[in-house]
Amino acid sequence: MNSLVKSYGKGLTGIFLALTAVWIALLIVLPQARMIERAFTYVDRSGDAATLSLEIDRAYTRVFDIDTDLRDLRAQLQAGQEAGQAAGGAPAGGLPSPSLVPSPSLTPSPSLTPSPSLTPSPSLPSPAAPSPGVAPSPFAPPQQAALPLEEVEGRIVALEEEKAGLQGRIAELEAIEAETTKTAGISESYSAKNFTNMSELHFRIFLSTIFYALCVTLLSFVVCYPVAYAAATAKSANKVALMMLGLIIPYAINELLRIFSWVMILEKQGILNGVLDALGLIDMQAGEGIRFVASNGAVFTVMVYAYVLFMVFPIYNTIETLDKNQIEAARDLGSSTWRIHWRVVLPHAKPGIAVGAIMTFMLSAGSIAVPEIVGRGLHPDWFAQVIYRRFFEAGSWNEGAAYSLALLVACIAFILVNMAVFRVGIRDIAK
Amino acid sequence: MHGQDVVLDGVSMRFGDFTAVQPTDLTINAGEFFSILGPSGCGKTTILRMISGFLDPSAGDVRIGGTSMAGIRPNARPTALIFQNLALFPLMSVWENVAFGLEARGVPKKVRRQRAEELLAMVALTGQGEKKPTELSGGQRQRVAIARALAVEPAVLLLDEPLSALDLKLRQHMRSELKDLQRKTGVTFIYITHDQGEALTMSDRVAVMNRGVVEQVASSDEIYNQPGTPFVASFVGEQNVFRGKLSGLDGEIARVDTPQGEMLARLRGRAGVGDEVMIFVRPERVGLGGTGTDDAPRNRLRATIERRDLEGPFVNLHCRAGDAPVTVHLPNSGDTASSLASGETDLAFRPSDAIVMPVGDLARE
Amino acid sequence: MTVITAEQIAAGAAPRRRRIRDWSDAVLSGYLLLFFAYMFLPLMFMVAAAFNANPTPSVTDWQGFTLKWFQALPRDARFVQGLLHSLAIAGGVIVISIPLGLAGALILTRLQSRASTLLYTVLVSPILTPGIVLGATTMIFWRDAFGMEAGLFTAAIAQAAFIASYCMLMFMARLQRQDRALEEAALDLGASSVFVFRRITLPFLMPTMLTAALISFLQSIENYNTTFFAIGSSWTLVTEIGARMRFGLSPMINVIGVIFVVITVVSATIWVLARRRGGNG
Numbered sequence A: 001m002n003s004l005v006k007s008y009g010k011g012l013t014g015i016f017l018a019l020t021a022v023w024i025a026l027l028i029v030l031p032q033a034r035m036i037e038r039a040f041t042y043v044d045r046s047g048d049a050a051t052l053s054l055e056i057d058r059a060y061t062r063v064f065d066i067d068t069d070l071r072d073l074r075a076q077l078q079a080g081q082e083a084g085q086a087a088g089g090a091p092a093g094g095l096p097s098p099s100l101v102p103s104p105s106l107t108p109s110p111s112l113t114p115s116p117s118l119t120p121s122p123s124l125p126s127p128a129a130p131s132p133g134v135a136p137s138p139f140a141p142p143q144q145a146a147l148p149l150e151e152v153e154g155r156i157v158a159l160e161e162e163k164a165g166l167q168g169r170i171a172e173l174e175a176i177e178a179e180t181t182k183t184a185g186i187s188e189s190y191s192a193k194n195f196t197n198m199s200e201l202h203f204r205i206f207l208s209t210i211f212y213a214l215c216v217t218l219l220s221f222v223v224c225y226p227v228a229y230a231a232a233t234a235k236s237a238n239k240v241a242l243m244m245l246g247l248i249i250p251y252a253i254n255e256l257l258r259i260f261s262w263v264m265i266l267e268k269q270g271i272l273n274g275v276l277d278a279l280g281l282i283d284m285q286a287g288e289g290i291r292f293v294a295s296n297g298a299v300f301t302v303m304v305y306a307y308v309l310f311m312v313f314p315i316y317n318t319i320e321t322l323d324k325n326q327i328e329a330a331r332d333l334g335s336s337t338w339r340i341h342w343r344v345v346l347p348h349a350k351p352g353i354a355v356g357a358i359m360t361f362m363l364s365a366g367s368i369a370v371p372e373i374v375g376r377g378l379h380p381d382w383f384a385q386v387i388y389r390r391f392f393e394a395g396s397w398n399e400g401a402a403y404s405l406a407l408l409v410a411c412i413a414f415i416l417v418n419m420a421v422f423r424v425g426i427r428d429i430a431k
Numbered sequence B: 001m002h003g004q005d006v007v008l009d010g011v012s013m014r015f016g017d018f019t020a021v022q023p024t025d026l027t028i029n030a031g032e033f034f035s036i037l038g039p040s041g042c043g044k045t046t047i048l049r050m051i052s053g054f055l056d057p058s059a060g061d062v063r064i065g066g067t068s069m070a071g072i073r074p075n076a077r078p079t080a081l082i083f084q085n086l087a088l089f090p091l092m093s094v095w096e097n098v099a100f101g102l103e104a105r106g107v108p109k110k111v112r113r114q115r116a117e118e119l120l121a122m123v124a125l126t127g128q129g130e131k132k133p134t135e136l137s138g139g140q141r142q143r144v145a146i147a148r149a150l151a152v153e154p155a156v157l158l159l160d161e162p163l164s165a166l167d168l169k170l171r172q173h174m175r176s177e178l179k180d181l182q183r184k185t186g187v188t189f190i191y192i193t194h195d196q197g198e199a200l201t202m203s204d205r206v207a208v209m210n211r212g213v214v215e216q217v218a219s220s221d222e223i224y225n226q227p228g229t230p231f232v233a234s235f236v237g238e239q240n241v242f243r244g245k246l247s248g249l250d251g252e253i254a255r256v257d258t259p260q261g262e263m264l265a266r267l268r269g270r271a272g273v274g275d276e277v278m279i280f281v282r283p284e285r286v287g288l289g290g291t292g293t294d295d296a297p298r299n300r301l302r303a304t305i306e307r308r309d310l311e312g313p314f315v316n317l318h319c320r321a322g323d324a325p326v327t328v329h330l331p332n333s334g335d336t337a338s339s340l341a342s343g344e345t346d347l348a349f350r351p352s353d354a355i356v357m358p359v360g361d362l363a364r365e
Numbered sequence C: 001m002t003v004i005t006a007e008q009i010a011a012g013a014a015p016r017r018r019r020i021r022d023w024s025d026a027v028l029s030g031y032l033l034l035f036f037a038y039m040f041l042p043l044m045f046m047v048a049a050a051f052n053a054n055p056t057p058s059v060t061d062w063q064g065f066t067l068k069w070f071q072a073l074p075r076d077a078r079f080v081q082g083l084l085h086s087l088a089i090a091g092g093v094i095v096i097s098i099p100l101g102l103a104g105a106l107i108l109t110r111l112q113s114r115a116s117t118l119l120y121t122v123l124v125s126p127i128l129t130p131g132i133v134l135g136a137t138t139m140i141f142w143r144d145a146f147g148m149e150a151g152l153f154t155a156a157i158a159q160a161a162f163i164a165s166y167c168m169l170m171f172m173a174r175l176q177r178q179d180r181a182l183e184e185a186a187l188d189l190g191a192s193s194v195f196v197f198r199r200i201t202l203p204f205l206m207p208t209m210l211t212a213a214l215i216s217f218l219q220s221i222e223n224y225n226t227t228f229f230a231i232g233s234s235w236t237l238v239t240e241i242g243a244r245m246r247f248g249l250s251p252m253i254n255v256i257g258v259i260f261v262v263i264t265v266v267s268a269t270i271w272v273l274a275r276r277r278g279g280n281g
């Protein structure tokens, strides 16, 4: 503290300390503490009021789903009609995605037409309306097969009816709820039940997510190590610049776009199937096509694609500091390539490997974009998705907090193991 | 500008359990050119940083112009420090560097600018004000640093080996410039160096330091001719050393038994008969046997010439007397010197040119 | 079994080693080619499909060159609004992260105390925390503590939580290269601590400040995981892209992709060139 005052004087030191304190308190420690508190606060919802609010909540969720479906169906309808007009009444072919129709009544996102009844009931600890397009059941295949227009209309009518019924029911239930005291039947207490009550399914998902994330990390390392090595040992300045460009560009392009580009390839109507079609292996016209998305392979491919560069740069940075003469010397002494890497390059790159592994693991274990978009809800769930649903669909923030904490602990454990295995300190890691 | 005196009163500095500066009393007079000379790591910079206020003494008091500096921060002391690496501000132009101290005092820009030009003129850098420090040569940068320090009109200028980064030629040139500047401004200069030539040529007085202890404070002449301790004797200038046992004392003159024979020399420090002692005699005070016109007693020894080096005005003879190497610097008179390439010769020096000191003082080396 | 002499080994080893090296170099080159194809082909497909009239993004089923998706983009109110939200959040993130990161870095570089490693760990921990956890904790905390519903503000806060750490690391790297003698020299010339900070330290940190602002901006615009959790019912460009992708693929996203790719390629090229010139000069 003295050293600070000596460097900056009392006034500035005070300002810096205050800023840092605010940072730690408001952005790091208190949020974390609150999450931990929530994680260990168990809300018992066995009481009547709780059951009631749960039912209201379900009804809202269903209404929300119906809205989404309705919107999709209307979009189909309109697109079908337009296509019909354009192509002289031929049935809809390629299904345009809803956003292609800039008619105001058909804007793609549900929250643009938020019916006031969609806000969650106040007695529930549920969040504000979730971000659009996510809450609707992820199990609904995003591209439904084109239905005949009449059928679409029929379904719209049916859904409208169901929605009206539900809204009536909601009004009834809310009236009852307003009479009973709000907290009756809901009791809060500190306990570890949010963890111990984790269903076996969720726990399995947790474990498999960790396992998959480890696989992604390992795979990323295998894929990127030669690249990092080549980039760090490239001799000509032009080659170095070119490789840097080749690494930075995909690194800097948004994660979602990178995922998107792969989904384009792996789609049922995607490029990969198109290539197979062109090779005559399948016949897409006849509806053949391999569903590459929503498989483990697809998720791995895209995850490695999305996160491998977080492994490349730290390793590149450490190998770059290696005295290249050491490699030459080892080679002169007759070491095999394998041996040079094992004895000279890898030991030197340890801190970089640790950093890369930690980043890759953390990103893939916590990834929600890849499993949600590539997995399509058909791939076995990823833990991040489970957390998301705890928060936004089940409306149980405390369970969500508990699950988040579990994920965080897994990441911390991974970091600690890495620090021990690679013998690096925290200052080597975060550089 | 007027210099002020600097007094160190029992000042010491400890870093943990390592004592970098032992308790020291030192008085530096106002307007004096004072050098601190010593080997690397002996605590010179530490003393300077205590005077300028970057370090608080572990004990004792620093007084400048009679005022205690305890608790006074560097920016409130009447000192200016010239750093070992100069520490010019790289993002500012030369004149902004020079005017920085004035800027910090809120002097208006016009006045600053003008003052900077005056100072630059004083250090012979007229017209270089707009350049960046990196665009100057080493010697010019040096002078910018000096101008910058003088701009705040310090009473005491502290210089930490300011010439060490310069080449020999420039170093010699800058020595005389610094000396001139000091005379012109009357500011007290405290000059740190481990180059004895620098210390001896420029200073009014020199302090010789070793291992955190100031061993001797005296004029250049005295340091050279009357070293107070074996360390000072051997650190400053070249010395021939003979080891022996004190066998008798006659007032100031001691008799010493050495493997090279009995020798007489002036005693400095405390020693009794039978003590292990060392005799120091400078190479230029040793002559060839037989030379000398007066009848004063002489120490004589027989030596073998091993090598002869011509160094322009001097001829250096490297000899060996018994197990002791002896170096002799002879003025190059042109005739006799060339015959002295090898063989045996007689050497002689006056007892008044040699000093005896107890070995004990050096034993802690 | 033949006995091989040392000479024979020496004679045979060199060319063989050379052969192995050529061979392994060739394997490495081939691998690099594959790797960069893996990295770039999807992006190229994405770019190409933006110009395909086919409403399902594709390059295999080419239905003619068109720019209509580019024209459709600015008419899409949600994307435009999302972009504005993104910019607003990014602005907020910069305003929060730079002072916090700077304060943290200044303290950590000068704090001579055992607590400094602990402080460092706390301050970098957000970088090592999964984005969804950051988003969730921010959302919970600000609602529970201040009754603030998730929205643009919480999104900015959640992003700033980890972006400030990145800023701090950048500032620390710069500060470690600072010559302390400069500050001391200024102090010695009579400057106050505040003056030294304003005139010496801040100008020294200026380039880093700009880089940090740029990187904060990019990180903020790009961020998905954290924002997704913390933004509630609002949206940014990127969360909107994510939301649309769930409905199926739209060439509109390809168009955004093209824009991102162009911006990235141009700025990355500038950066690499600048770095090379800086490195050589």
Ligand SMILES: Nc1ncnc2c1ncn2[C@@H]1O[C@H](COP(=O)(O)OP(=O)(O)OP(=O)(O)O)[C@@H](O)[C@H]1O
Pocket (backbone or CB within 6 Å): B015, B018, B020, B038, B039, B040, B041, B042, B043, B044, B045, B046, B047, B194
């Ligand atoms: N901040 C410090 N902490 C611990 N030890 C220090 C510190 N500063 C200096 N020392 C030690 O004090 C001793 C004296 O250092 P000082 O810098 O005064 O030497 P110096 O005489 O200036 O040497 P040089 O000629 O090499 O500059 C050295 O042994 C050094 O290691």
Ligand SMILES: [Mg+2]
Pocket (backbone or CB within 6 Å): B044, B045, B046, B084, B160
């Ligand atoms: Mg020093």
